Amino acid sequence: MQQVKKGDRVRVHYHGKLATGETFDSSHGRDPLEFEVGSGMVIKGFDDGVTGMTVGEKKTINIPVEDAYGHRNDQMIIDMPIDRFPEDMQLEVGMPLIMSDSTGQQFQVVVTEIKEESVTIDANHPLAGKDLIFDIELVEIVGGNPLIITP
Structure with a gap:
């Protein structure tokens, strides 16, 4: 065989x-x-x-x-200024988002924390x-x- x-x-x-x-x-x-x-x-x-x-x-x-x-990489957890997100977007912890890097390649991130002036996202693969x-x-x-x- x-x-x-x-x-x-x-x-x-x-x-x-x-x-x-x-x-x-x-x-x-x-x-x-x-x-x-x-x-x-x-x-x-x-x-x-x-x-x-x-x-x-x-x-x-x-x-x-x-x-x-x-392994999870702490450098893949990023704080982004909240004004980088559309004003009408209703952000929630656990919400998946699609982001693009400088080459246009898309990847999924997850919102892990919402602060007054920034949003923490995790770009580690879910697994x-x-x-x-x-x-x-x-x-x-x-x-x-x-x-x-x-x-």
Whole structure:
């Protein structure tokens, strides 16, 4: 049987949980997740977890924080002047916002505190600092990069 290797395009069903058992994401009821193994499209621990699997195989992988979204970074918690937000915006603690960096790349932040003259936002990934557990099933190896042999 063909085993998944770096460069293969695969389709997997998954159920992602925290160590507490709380589900944070699942492909249940959706199409399987399709990605190229080793391309950086998914976190390192997920890439490593599917490598070597065969079609139809199911397994549980435990991904430590270092191979997931990394540790929380206090430098990603930023106080912004309140006048940088639209006047009519009703800010609330816990509210997710989409921000853009200087290159135009968008990313999600969360409002963590509202003060008189500033708003504290957290730009850490919501799963930063957490070990993750995935139940995965390899549905299909769609294709991969052809092996090129030169004389």
